[in-house]
Amino acid sequence: MDATALIAIDWGTTSARAYRQNASGRIVGERSAHLGIAQIRDGQFSSALATLLDDWAKDPAPRLACGMIGSRQGWAEAPYRECPVALDALAAGLTEVTGGRLAIVPGVTCLDSAAVPDVMRGEETQILGATLGVKRADATPYLVVLPGTHSKWAIVGDGRIEAFATYLTGELFAVLKEHSVLGRMMAATPAPRAASTQAFTRGVERGVAAKGKPASLLHDIFGARTLALFRELSETTTADYLSGLLIGSEIREGVAWASGRGVSADRVVLIGAPALVERYTVACALAGVVTVAGPADAAARGLWWIARHAGLVT
Amino acid sequence: MDATALIAIDWGTTSARAYRQNASGRIVGERSAHLGIAQIRDGQFSSALATLLDDWAKDPAPRLACGMIGSRQGWAEAPYRECPVALDALAAGLTEVTGGRLAIVPGVTCLDSAAVPDVMRGEETQILGATLGVKRADATPYLVVLPGTHSKWAIVGDGRIEAFATYLTGELFAVLKEHSVLGRMMAATPAPRAASTQAFTRGVERGVAAKGKPASLLHDIFGARTLALFRELSETTTADYLSGLLIGSEIREGVAWASGRGVSADRVVLIGAPALVERYTVACALAGVVTVAGPADAAARGLWWIARHAGLVT
Numbered sequence: 001m002d003a004t005a006l007i008a009i010d011w012g013t014t015s016a017r018a019y020r021q022n023a024s025g026r027i028v029g030e031r032s033a034h035l036g037i038a039q040i041r042d043g044q045f046s047s048a049l050a051t052l053l054d055d056w057a058k059d060p061a062p063r064l065a066c067g068m069i070g071s072r073q074g075w076a077e078a079p080y081r082e083c084p085v086a087l088d089a090l091a092a093g094l095t096e097v098t099g100g101r102l103a104i105v106p107g108v109t110c111l112d113s114a115a116v117p118d119v120m121r122g123e124e125t126q127i128l129g130a131t132l133g134v135k136r137a138d139a140t141p142y143l144v145v146l147p148g149t150h151s152k153w154a155i156v157g158d159g160r161i162e163a164f165a166t167y168l169t170g171e172l173f174a175v176l177k178e179h180s181v182l183g184r185m186m187a188a189t190p191a192p193r194a195a196s197t198q199a200f201t202r203g204v205e206r207g208v209a210a211k212g213k214p215a216s217l218l219h220d221i222f223g224a225r226t227l228a229l230f231r232e233l234s235e236t237t238t239a240d241y242l243s244g245l246l247i248g249s250e251i252r253e254g255v256a257w258a259s260g261r262g263v264s265a266d267r268v269v270l271i272g273a274p275a276l277v278e279r280y281t282v283a284c285a286l287a288g289v290v291t292v293a294g295p296a297d298a299a300a301r302g303l304w305w306i307a308r309h310a311g312l313v314t
Numbered sequence: 315m316d317a318t319a320l321i322a323i324d325w326g327t328t329s330a331r332a333y334r335q336n337a338s339g340r341i342v343g344e345r346s347a348h349l350g351i352a353q354i355r356d357g358q359f360s361s362a363l364a365t366l367l368d369d370w371a372k373d374p375a376p377r378l379a380c381g382m383i384g385s386r387q388g389w390a391e392a393p394y395r396e397c398p399v400a401l402d403a404l405a406a407g408l409t410e411v412t413g414g415r416l417a418i419v420p421g422v423t424c425l426d427s428a429a430v431p432d433v434m435r436g437e438e439t440q441i442l443g444a445t446l447g448v449k450r451a452d453a454t455p456y457l458v459v460l461p462g463t464h465s466k467w468a469i470v471g472d473g474r475i476e477a478f479a480t481y482l483t484g485e486l487f488a489v490l491k492e493h494s495v496l497g498r499m500m501a502a503t504p505a506p507r508a509a510s511t512q513a514f515t516r517g518v519e520r521g522v523a524a525k526g527k528p529a530s531l532l533h534d535i536f537g538a539r540t541l542a543l544f545r546e547l548s549e550t551t552t553a554d555y556l557s558g559l560l561i562g563s564e565i566r567e568g569v570a571w572a573s574g575r576g577v578s579a580d581r582v583v584l585i586g587a588p589a590l591v592e593r594y595t596v597a598c599a600l601a602g603v604v605t606v607a608g609p610a611d612a613a614a615r616g617l618w619w620i621a622r623h624a625g626l627v628t
Contacts, residue, residue, distance in 0.1 A: 072543075114520055114527045116537040117544045150536060166540075167532040168494075175489045180482075206428055213428045214574065216567040217531045218481040218560070222464060223430040226480075229386075230431045246532070253530040260528065 002028045004061035005313045007053065008303035009102075011069035012122055013038050016052050019300040020059075023313075027300055029056070037068050037075075045075040046100060062312040064303050066105040067122030070095060076104060080119065083110035084162045087128045091309035105306055110163050113260070118166050122299065123152045129302030130271045130294035131156055143258055143268045144294070147247075147280045149174075153254040155263050165257050167250045173243055176221065182242060185228040191236035199237035200244040200279075201286060207248020208287045217249050247283045255289065265289045271298050316342045318375035319627045321367065322617035323416075325383035326436055327352050330366050333614040334373075337627075341614055343370070351382050351389075359389040360414055376626040378617050380419040381436030384409060390418060394433065397424035398476045401442045405623035419620055424477050427574070432480050436613065437466045443616030444585045444608035445470055457572055457582045458608070461561075461594045463488075467568040469577050479571050481564045487557055490535065496556060499542040505550035513551035514558040514593075515600060521562020522601045531563050561597045569603065579603045585612050 002022040010017045014036035020029035035048045050057050070078030078095035085108050093106040107121035123146050130144065141157030149171045154164035177183045190196065206223065209215035224242045227233040233241050255265045268284060270277045271294040284291045295301060307313045316336040324331045328350035334343035349362045364371050384392030392409035399422050407420040421435035437460050444458060455471030463485045468478035491497045504510060520537065523529035538556045541547040547555050569579045582598065584591045585608035598605045609615060621627045 112533070112537070114534075114537075116520070116534070117540045117546075118536070119540055119543065165530070165533050166536045167530075168536045169532055171494055172490075172532065172535070175493045176486075179489045179493045180485055206430070214570065216479070216481075216571060218483055218486065218564050218567055219426070219479050219571070220428075220430070221486070222432070222480045222482045223426070223428075226431045226433055229433065232431075250532050253532055256528065257530060257533070 002026075004028075004056075004059050006304060006307045007056060007059065007061050007063045008300050008307070009052070009063065009065035009069075010067055010122060010125075010299040010303070011065045011074075012036050012067045016048070016069075017299075018052055018056065019297075019303075020056060020061075021300065021304055025301075025304040027297060031056075037071070037073055043075075045069070045097075049100070049102065062307065063102045064094070064105065064307045064310075064312060065102055066125035066299065066303060070104040070107060071121055074104075075100065075102070078104040078106045080107045080109040083108060083164065084160045085124070086160050087124075088159065088309060090124060090128065091306045094306075094310055103310070103312065105303070108161060108164070112165060118164060120152055120154075120164060120166070123154070123164075124161060125302035125306065126271050126294075126298040127154055127156060127161060127302070128305055129298035129300065130269055132301060132305060141263050143254075143263060143265055144271065145254065145268055145280065145291075146271045147276045148272060151250055153257065155258060155261060163261060165254065167253060169246050169250045173246050176242060177239055182221070182224050182238065185225060185235060186239045187235035189236055191234065191240060195234070195237050196240045199233055199240035200282070203241040203244020203246075204248035204251075204283045204286045205244075207245045207250075208252050209248075215249065215252060220245055220249070243279070244283065247280065248287065251283060251287045251289060255287070267292060269294045271295075316340075318342075318370070318373050320618060320621045321370060321373065321375050321377045322614050322621070323366070323377065323379035323383075324381055324436060324439075324613040324617070325379045325388075326350050326381045330362070330383075331613075332366055332370070333611075333617075334370060334375075335614065335618055339615075339618040341611060345370075351385070351387055357389075359383070359411075363414075363416065376621065377416045378408070378419065378621045378624075378626060379416055380439035380613060380617060384418040384421060385435055388418075389414065389416070392418040392420045394421045394423040397422060397478065398474045399438070400474050401438075401445075402473065402623065404438060404442065405620045408620075408624055417624070417626065419617070422475060422478070426479060432478060434466055434468075434478060434480070437468070437478075438475060439616035439620065440585050440608075440612040441468055441470060441475060441616070442619055443612035443614065444583055446615060446619060455577050457568075457577060457579055458585065459568065459582055459594065459605075460585045461590045462586060465564055467571065469572060469575060477575060479568065481567060483560050483564045487560050490556060491553055496535070496538050496552065499539060499549060500553045501549035503550055505548065505554060509548070509551050510554045513547055513554035514596070517555040517558020517560075518562035518565075518597045518600045519558075521559045521564075522566050523562075529563060529566060534559055534563070557593070558597065561594060562601065565597060565601045565603060569601070581606060583608045585609075
C-alpha cells in the first residue's frame with residue numbers, strides 16, 4: 001500500500017468526500033459519506049470525520065479540507081479572502097481546527113456592481129485544481145463555470161480569481177419542481193431522449209433570449225405552465241423545458257456579467273459532475289459559448305497544491 | 315331586503331367569493347368560502363356552490379362566475395378568447411354549466427414575443443370592472459396591473475385588452491421563503507416597520523436595477539442570502555428584501571414589456587387586495603412609475619356589466 005502524503009477532504013453542505021493521496025499527489029483511495037454540515041447535529045464534526053475516514057483515521061498523514069466545513073455553521077470559520085485573490089494566498093490563509101488535526105481552506109468573497117456581497121467555499125479550491133494545468137495562448141482572463149445548486153461564474157487570470165458571481169439556478173429548479181404549480185404538471189417518469197432534448201433546447205433558447213425576444217425570467221417561468229396547458233409540452237418534458245430555461249437564463253446573465261468586466265465567453269472551463277457538465281455543454285453550445293470540461297477531480301488537485309504550498313506536504 | 319338581480323361569483327383556485335347585487339348593481343350581500351377549485355374533490359362543484367351560497371341557493375336570480383372555475387380543471391371549460399379582445403366580446407362568450415344554472419365568463423389568451431402562450435381567467439373581468447369608469451384625457455392605451463401569485467400586466471385601450479403578460483412573482487416568493495436556503499434565514503416574526511421598509515426599499519431598488527447596475531435575477535436572489543450572511547439583513551428583514559427584489563424585478567420586466575409595445579408606464583391602474591396594492595404602489599413609486607388604485611370590488615363590477623350585456627339581467 002502506497003504511503004499516504006495527504007488526506008484531502010471536499011466537505012460540503014450535503015456530503016463529504018475524502019481522498020488519500022500518495023507522495024506524488026496521485027489519488028490512491030477515495031471514500032464519501034452523506035455527512036455534509038447540514039446532516040451533522042450539535043457540532044459532532046469530530047465523530048463525523050472519524051466515520052468518513054474509517055480506518056484512515058489512524059493514518060498520521062496531514063488532513064486538509066475545503067468547502068462549507070469552513071463556514072460559520074461548520075467546524076471552524078475560515079475567514080474569507082477578498083477578490084481579487086491570488087490562488088497562492090489560499091495556501092497562506094489556512095485555519096486550524098482546535099484539537100482536530102484538520103486545516104481548512106479559506107472561502108472567497110467579492111462585491112457585485114450593487115455592492116451586494118457574494119461568497120464561495122470549496123469552489124476556489126476546484127478552480128485552482130482545474131486551472132493549474134491549463135495552458136492558454138495568451139494571458140487574457142477567462143471564465144470558469146461551476147454549475148450546481150448555487151452555480152459560480154468566476155473570472156480567472158494570472159493565477160488569481162479576479163471576481164465571481166453566484167446564480168441560484170439549481171436550487172430554483174428544485175423548489176419550482178417540488179413545490180410550485182409547475183411541478184404539478186410534471187410526471188416522475190422521464191421523457192424519451194429525443195423529446196427531452198427538444199424541450200430542453202426550447203427552454204435554453206428562451207432563456208438565452210434571441211434578439212427581438214427579450215428575456216423576462218419571472219414571465220418566462222410562467223411559460224412552462226402555459227406551454228403544458230396548451231400541450232406544447234407534456235408531463236414528461238415540462239421539467240426539461242424549465243431546466244433549459246433556467247440554465248439558458250444563467251448563461252445569458254453570466255455572459256453579460258463577464259462582458260461588463262471586459263471578459264468574453266470563449267473557451268469557458270466547466271467543472272462539475274459529468275451529467276451536469278454535459279447539460280451545460282449542450283446549453284452553452286446553443287448560446288454560442290464554447291466550453292472545455294475541467295478535470296473531475298478538481299477539488300483533490302486543488303487541495304494537493306494548497307497542501308504543498310502551505311508546507312503540509314513536502 | 316333588496317330583491318336580487320344577480321349573484322356574481324369570483325371563483326378562483328384557492329377561494330370563492332359571491333356577491334348579491336340589486337337591480338342597480340349595488341352589492342347588498344357578500345360571502346366567501348375556502349372552496350377554490352383546488353379544494354373541490356371529484357367534481358363536487360354543485361355542492362360547493364350550494365355551500366358557498368347557503369340560503370341564497372334558493373334565490374331564483376341568475377348566476378354568473380369568472381375565474382378558474384372556467385378552466386379545464388373547473389366545472390366547465392369556458393374557451394379562451396384571443397387578444398386583442400374587445401371587452402364586449404366577453405359578454406358574448408359565456409359558457410353555461412350543464413344543469414347547473416351558472417354561466418361562466420371566458421378566459422383570455424395571447425402569445426408573447428417568443429410565441430409562448432399566456433392565459434388569464436378572472437382578471438379580464440376585474441380589468442373590465444376597474445376600467446369602466448376610468449376617464450382618460452386621451453385614447454392612448456394604458457397599463458392595468460393585477461399583483462398576486464401570478465401577477466398580470468395588461469395593456470388596455472379603446473375598450474379592449476390589447477395584450478398581457480404574467481409574472482410568477484407571488485408564487486416564486488412563497489416557494490423561496492418556504493422551501494429554499496433563503497427561508498432558513500427568515501424569522502417568523504415581522505421586523506419593526508422602519509427596518510422592514512428599509513429592506514423592502516433596498517430590494518426594490520436592486521430589482522429595478524439602476525443604470526450601471528444591471529439586473530441579474532438568478533444572481534440577485536442569492537444576494538438575499540449573502541446580505542443576511544454579512545448581517546446587512548436580519549432574520550426579520552430578509553423576507554422584506556426578497557419581496558422587494560421580486561416586485562422590483564417584475565416592475566422592471568413589465569415596464570420593458572409595455573415599452574416594447576409602445577406603451578409607457580404612466581398612470582398605471584393597480585387592482586388587488588389593499589395590502590398588496592399598497593406594496594406595489596410603494597415599489598412603483600421607487601421605480602418612477604405613477605399608479606392609481608382601482609376599485610376593490612372590480613370583479614363584482616365586471617360581472618355586473620357582463621351580465622347586463624349578455625341579457626342575464628335587464
